[in-house]
Amino acid sequence: MKQCISAFLLFALLFTACSKDEKPTNNSSRTLQFEISGNYTGNIFASYTTAAGGTANETVGTVTWRKEITYTSGVSAAIIAVSGNGGTVGQQVTVVVKRGNTQVSSTTATADNSGSFSRSAPVVVF
Known part of the structure; x- marks a missing residue:
């Protein structure tokens, strides 16, 4: 029985291995x-990892905002968090994170009863 299982696993490994010509599916861009973006009418604030690994806080002037950062080799991960106040219940803000022009996450925050929200996007690990 053990020989049959071993033979099956070897067979499965041989036919599921990647060829050398296949391109990796992970995006290694830094x-x-x-x-x-969204329909939020209150004040929006963004806090994100800087190119050197620190943290920057920025007031988002309009609901349409974009920031592109190329991270140094010493930075192992990056994140963005957004918060807002002074909006209306149910208004939303969406944060899209792209790595090398490929979308890696989309996070939507919805204003609560006080017209506020706070939300972070998933961490991107380099």
Whole structure:
């Protein structure tokens, strides 16, 4: 029985292995694009990882905002968080993160009863 299982696993491994010509599916770009959009009418704030690995806080002037950052080799991960106040219940903000022009996440925040929200996008690991 053990020989049959071993033979099956070897057979499965041989026929599911990748060829050398296949391109990797992970994106190794160190450039991220952060995009904020939506219908939120209040004040929006963004906090994100800088190119050198620090943190920057920025007031988003309009609901359509874009920031592109190329990270240094010493930075192992990056994130963006958004918050807002002074909006109306149910208004939304969407944060899209792209890595090398390929979308890696989309996160939507909805204003609560006080017209506020706070939300972070998933961490991008380099």
